[in-house]
Amino acid sequence: MLLQATGQPLQAATVPDPEPGQGRLLLRITACAVCRTDLHLRDAEIDAPKLPVILGHQIVAWTEDGRRVGVPWLGWTDGDCAYCRSGRENLCVNARFTGRDIDGGFAELTVADERYCLSLPDALTDEQAAPLLCGGLIGYRALRLAGDAARLGLYGFGSAAHQICQVAIHQGREVYAFTREGDHRTQEFARSLGAVWAGASDQLPPEQLDAALIFAPAGPLVPAALKALAPGGTVVCAGIHMSDIPGFPYEDLWHERTIRSVANLTRQDGHEFLALAPKVPVHSTVTAYPLADAEQALADLRAGSFEGTAVLLP
Numbered sequence: 156m157l158l159q160a161t162g163q164p165l166q167a168a169t170v171p172d173p174e175p176g177q178g179r180l181l182l183r184i185t186a187c188a189v190c191r192t193d194l195h196l197r198d199a200e201i202d203a204p205k206l207p208v209i210l211g212h213q214i215v216a217w218t219e220d221g222r223r224v225g226v227p228w229l230g231w232t233d234g235d236c237a238y239c240r241s242g243r244e245n246l247c248v249n250a251r252f253t254g255r256d257i258d259g260g261f262a263e264l265t266v267a268d269e270r271y272c273l274s275l276p277d278a279l280t281d282e283q284a285a286p287l288l289c290g291g292l293i294g295y296r297a298l299r300l301a302g303d304a305a306r307l308g309l310y311g312f313g314s315a316a317h318q319i320c321q322v323a324i325h326q327g328r329e330v331y332a333f334t335r336e337g338d339h340r341t342q343e344f345a346r347s348l349g350a351v352w353a354g355a356s357d358q359l360p361p362e363q364l365d366a367a368l369i370f371a372p373a374g375p376l377v378p379a380a381l382k383a384l385a386p387g388g389t390v391v392c393a394g395i396h397m398s399d400i401p402g403f404p405y406e407d408l409w410h411e412r413t414i415r416s417v418a419n420l421t422r423q424d425g426h427e428f429l430a431l432a433p434k435v436p437v438h439s440t441v442t443a444y445p446l447a448d449a450e451q452a453l454a455d456l457r458a459g460s461f462e463g464t465a466v467l468l469p
């Protein structure tokens with residue numbers, strides 16, 4: 156399924172089989188989860204430097220010699236810049252990302268640099284493993300950056316949040332889920348996963364939060380989350396794109412509250428989270444689509460018409 160031009164629907168196309176080359180694996184894809192970043196690329200909300208491109212960076216696939224691997228967003232780094240040399244390859248200045256700079260997983264075949272592939276827990280089906288590879292993984296990085304916050308707010312309760320809700324509860328935290336006003340279905344979904352409270356994003360929770368993770372791409376959630384924070388609390392913006400953040404009184408940031416973002420992942424994040432996920436265990440609520448319905452899956456994500464994660468099954 157090709158994105159020929161941003162702002163246009165994905166189109167089914169037959170392209171030459173990818174060539175693996177040195178150090179790269181030829182992979183037969185069995186599942187690829189859909190991420191909001193795919194939608195941002197499709198909708199021209201973030202830059203798509205390579206066009207046409209095959210989207211998709213939560214790939215479960217099999218190697219030619221019969222091993223199952225996961226291919227995440229981080230597809231390649233130079234290993235040599237100041238960020239790579241200081242253990243921060245997620246910030247590599249020359250990084251290449253799967254499904255943006257490198258053709259991704261909305262396809263039957265792909266190639267990936269073996270060094271950036273992740274091994275997947277055997278216990279998980281392809282459908283269950285795919286959502287871990289970005290929603291889970293980058294959600295987990297965001298959770299880690301929230302420190303040991305006991306009361307955790309999740310703003311935007313989609314693929315990432317519904318996984319991280321389970322991880323946070325497993326770690327003994329209390330989860331407060333925030334959705335669009337009137338989205339009672341998603342609020343009920345959050346409570347069914349163990350959230351102690353669920354409400355609209357402009358509401359204040361019954362207790363002050365120690366941290367808030369923002370997964371929805373809406374800038375006004377930042378000052379809203381700040382207002383819900385206890386002194387010393389942190390707001391972590393976990394998405395690649397967000398609308399502008401409106402102004403807010405300094406008083407809301409005062410008392411050592413912090414706002415920060417999360418960018419990409421390191422391979423270490425991948426190893427840690429994929430080891431943790433089966434222990435929780437994280438169970439994703441999945442809506443499966445045939446590969447040919449990739450555009451429909453993106454439309455349904457845009458409309459918020461499913462809970463959890465959409466997964467394409469080639």
Ligand SMILES: [Zn+2]
Binds near residue numbers: 192
């Ligand atoms: Zn993603």
Ligand SMILES: [Zn+2]
Binds near residue numbers: 238239244246247
């Ligand atoms: Zn680098």
